[in-house]
Amino acid sequence: MLWHAIAPSRRYTKASHDVVRHPRLSSDAKILLLYVQGLPEERADKALSEHAKKLxxxxxxxxxxxxQLIANGFVHEWKRQGERGFWVTDQLFANVPLTAEEAAAVRNDRLGVPSAPSAPAVPAARPGARNPAVGEPGGRTAGGYEPVDEELGENYSHPPSEVAEGERVLLSLRHANPQLHLGVRxxxxxxxxxxxxIRRGVSAADLRRAxxxxxxxxxxxxxxxxxxHRLVQKLPAPxxxxxxxxxxxxxxxxxxxxxxGEGEEHVFRPVGDETLCGPCAREANxxxxxxxRAEMESEPDPLPWRERxxxxIESEQGAERGVEAGPPAVLAATRAQGSVRDAGAGS
Structure with a gap:
């Protein structure tokens, strides 16, 4: 496969490799995610379904x-009752996976709702100075995501290595909690x-949660x-x-x-304890x-049970009267039974 790409200098959307190569997102979900990520501020009030309809x-x-976007943490929804009693659905879109607590903190910050002490609100991200998103610079970056420092036009033709993936996860921790803010160095x-x-089988999302x-x-x-300390002490077993x-x-x-077998003497190599070769065994069978088959065909057909x-019954009645009656085979059997009875009486 031949590959050629030119990094755009303007009017582009920066997409993470985690999104482009996400195994649990379909092509429609990825296109919708990238499309909404590059929208200007004035179009943020529309529902996600309206943007999808345009695509x-x-x-x-x-x-x-x-x-798929909801299941993987890119879209979060809440239902609340408005001022007039009508129910309103708030949608939060992010271009990085957010947990329910992180998404709630971003929502509360945007709506001006004070966050609970156990779940500090994530501060709103400032627009990047070097790499603006598609359109004119605005005050909103989808999902509170702040781009990590990287060179303009840098493009990867191959998936990032484990070290690059680990660095990306570490730089993204600032969005989960400001206390974990790290510089590039x-x-x-x-x-x-x-x-x-990552080499020991831990995914980027699981590493971030740990x-x-x-x-x-x-x-x-x-x-x-x-x-x-946490990376060293909690390192999973290989x-x-x-x-x-x-x-x-x-x-x-x-x-x-x-x-x-019969015929001219010959030898064969047995598999088990057989004494006949294959052709002789088939001929013997x-x-x-x-x-x-010939023996079964020569046997007379048995009498139906009613006739037997x-x-x-007739032979037994005839024996009592001293008269033999019935088919020869039945009479012979009757005589044999009578002989056995006479022999028993004489003894």
Whole structure:
């Protein structure tokens, strides 16, 4: 595959590789996310469905894309009762995944609602000075996201390495909690330790949750020292490599033996304890079943059960009168039974 790209110098939207390569977002969800991210401030009052309609994403396609964005933390919704008693739905859109607490803090800050002490509000992000979003500079950045320092026009043709991914996660912690604000140099100093988490199978989202959860009640004095201690102390165990399969020894080769079948003497190599080779075993089976079939065909058809019962009853009554009656086979059986009874009486 040939690849060619020119980084735009204006009128562009910066997209994170986490969004472009997100495994749980469909193409409609990604396009909708990037489209809303680049909207100017004056169009922020419209519902997400109206923006999706302009892109031709409607009906079930829109519901599926919206559900994916909500499930992965890019869209959050709240229902509240307005001044006149009508119910209003507040939508918060972010170009980075936010937890329910982080999203509520951003919403409260935008609406001027005081946040609870246990969930400090995330301060509103200031527009970037070097890399403006699409359109004229405004006072809103979707989801409270502040771009990480990077060179203008920098473009990756391959996925970022574990170190670059760890540095990106560390720089994004400032949006989860201002106490964890790191500079670029500080984040690069911890990126190698964070990369070891990723090498051991921890996703970027799980790493972010591990670093921002259960912060000290007295606050974080040094973000660098606190994060270095947590990265080292909570480092998960390395993923154990699967045990190799034991080598399979080949089956021993059996010696040739003489076949016990008819015909000219010949040998074969047995698989088990058989004494006939394949052709002789098939011929022996054919002869056996042919004889069984001929034997079954030569046997007389059995009498129906009604006739057998009637003959037995008639023979017993005739024996009492001294008269033999019934079919020969039944009479023979009757005579045999009478002989057994006479022999028993004489003894």
């Amino acid at each position: 031709g994403i409607t009906g079930r396609a829109y519901q599926r894309a919206k559900g 500080e984040a690069r100093g911890l990126a190698e330790v964070a990369a070891e988490w 670093l921002t959860g259960e912060l000290p009640k007295e606050g974080v004095r040094s973000a660098v020292g606190f994060l270095r 993923v154990a490599a699967p045990a190799p399969f034991p080598p399979v020894s080949p089956s021993p080769v059996r010696e040739f033996i003489v076949c016990e 054919r002869v056996y079943w042919a004889a069984r 019962v009637a003959a037995i």
